[in-house]
Amino acid sequence: MDAEQQLQRTNQSVRLYLVPTPVGNLKDFTYRSVEVLQQADVILCEDTRTSSRLLQHYGIQKPVSPYHQHNEHKIVDHLVTQMLSGKVFALITDAGTPGISDPAFLLVRACVQQQIHVECLPGATAFVPALVVSGLPTNRFVFEGFLPPKKGRHTLLSKLALEERTIILYESPMRLQKTLLELITYFGAERPCSVSREISKMFETHVRGTLQQVHDCFQQQVVKGEIVIVIGGIS
Structure with a gap:
């Protein structure tokens, strides 16, 4: 992909947000992270039971779907298809930044290959x-x-x-x-x-x-x- 194509891609709407979650204190979550999760169509969670505590704490009521090391190979193509149709996803893990010793790489790589705009918010990592x-x-x-x-x-x-x-x-x-x-x-x-x-x-x-x-x-x-x-x- 040349520089012009890269620039065009950065001007596209974000379809996948990688959102770091607190590694300990729930107050370590950022205002922007809350906003992104509130605006996403679907929140992908490593463990929906663990993530529910964080989402409930901040009053975030959005559809959640599991995304973890045991199912990521099977659902990546499906998620990419949904993003190409216009859906916006946010990926969170149990704690820390997605992709750092947690699932994210396969999905990000697939998005990059399809020129889907991905954005990673700054935040917690242990x-x-x-x-x-x-x-x-x-x-x-x-x-x-x-x-x-x-x-x-x-x-x-x-x-x-x-x-x-x-x-x-x-x-x-x-x-x-x-x-x-x-x-x-x-x-x-x-x-x-x-x-x-x-x-x-x-x-x-x-x-x-x-x-x-x-x-x-x-x-x-x-x-x-x-x-x-x-x-x-x-x-």
């Missing part, structure tokens, strides 16, 4: 505040999301162990201890690290230190909530 408060360099970083559960895990960890930039990972509370032990094995016990949990919620916490120190700290407590691990690059 790894940015975790990075900023980590005390580790923020000028250059690599975001890896969730590590592969099995296949490719060793290869990726071996590669990341040599990474000079700050590294950001997502992890579940159930797997945190196992992952920290693996990071100690691949990165060394003295590599600086920060683990953040429950960002923007009442019990938000940040544990900083070496990988060994952070591991030992979490070994003494029951871990709950979403986890962001920030690791210093190799020096």
